[in-house]
Amino acid sequence: MVPTGVRALPDDRVGARASDAGATDPIAPSLEAAPLAAIVDLVRSGRARTRPQLAEVTGLSRKIVTQRVEQACEGGLLREAGFAPSEGGRQARLLEFNRDAGRVFAVVVGASEMRVGVADLAGTLLDVTHEEWSVETGPDSTMARVKAHLDALAAGHVVDRPWGIGIGLPGPVEIGSARLIDPAIMPGWDGFSARAWLREHYDAPVWVDNDVNLMAVGEWAFGDGDRSHDMLFIKAGTGIGSAFISRGRVLHGQRGAAGDIGHIHVTDDADAVCRCGQTGCLEAVAGGWSLLVEATARAEASPILARAIAERGRVELGDIGAAARAEDPIVRDLVLRRATALGAVAANLVTFTNPGELVIGGGVLRAGAELIERIATVVRARSTRMASEELTIRAASLDQLEGVMGAAYLAAESLLAPSALARWVDEGSPFGHAAALQRHRAAFV
Ligand SMILES: [Zn+2]
Known part of the structure; x- marks a missing residue:
């Protein structure tokens, strides 16, 4: 792997x-x-x-x-x-x-879960912790939770001090300042700097990016695909996002907002109300949260969903997956409608970017293989022939670990990029160079 x-x-x-x-x-x-x-x-x-x-x-x-x-x-x-x-x-x-000369920390906070890991200098994860966590609890409690996980991992792996930290957050990250800018679903996070917070606690260089960009990096670096291919990665979880890696480089755009497709307008249906406050967004018709809303509303007609409501008072994506595997017709309809909407947008992106691979990741993968098949069918039918003819369409291959792997890889590669290495190599470790080092970023991420 x-x-x-x-x-x-x-x-x-x-x-x-x-x-x-x-x-x-x-x-x-x-x-x-x-x-x-x-x-x-x-x-x-x-x-x-x-x-x-x-x-x-x-x-x-x-x-x-x-x-x-x-x-x-x-x-x-x-x-x-x-x-x-x-x-x-x-x-x-x-x-x-010597990939064991130092350790890096890796963090990915999603909308509804976090993964925190420790990795060697090749970016290979040595250990990882997962927790269901709502990002809506705000930056202070979320970062305190991240730190608790990091400290536990560090103690278990005898890491006195990390050499660097990579972190992904589920909102638009301005690449120059490393701050979140107006994140739609993250109350209290606007302008927050995870870099400053982590620097204060660990005095290590910190590299921050959007979670989907890091998922793409992890899949590109460690996944099943071919690294020489351009990759379009679409995350369909609670929210929806995308990332594009061309010639080994992540497309960030002017400030870092590239790929944020969850809130592009896809329908004039005024009933498609999005959690961002607009109507007609892709997330409103295809996002995991909209799937849960609609599944909850129709739960009475589905034995598996009805049982979830009776037992837990709510439906989770795991229930959707179980119902899909049981060929529950209600859930199948909900999932396939979303796959069709997602496929239509993916087809446009494929036509625009002509990737070698289209990778679908995120929590909706739990809904089963039929989802990917439907997306693939729509993409092939709707994108141009040359853009889709040699295109591989597949599910992410790292069992939901691609984001935290990408964060580890970003940190390790940025520390060891030749221009960064030159700053600290004579001293044998990057300690004391955090401010200068975090201005460097591995060329391809
Ligand atoms: Zn929206």
């Missing part, structure tokens, strides 16, 4: 010139200015795995390479990893990036 060479970008290859790093990081340190950072980066990206390869790729003398590798090993960032296959002469010792 999790690749070992996490930066296995399509153009990765042993023997590439160091200057090729500029293709993914426009302000990569030059070899002359930051040879240690360049060497760590070459090993981490898999472009050089041995001292002779490093000498060849960098053009540095073997003596200088040996000194720098020694420094990186002493600092804990590189480690020996056995021997390279013999090519006749003496076997060269393999080097690898």
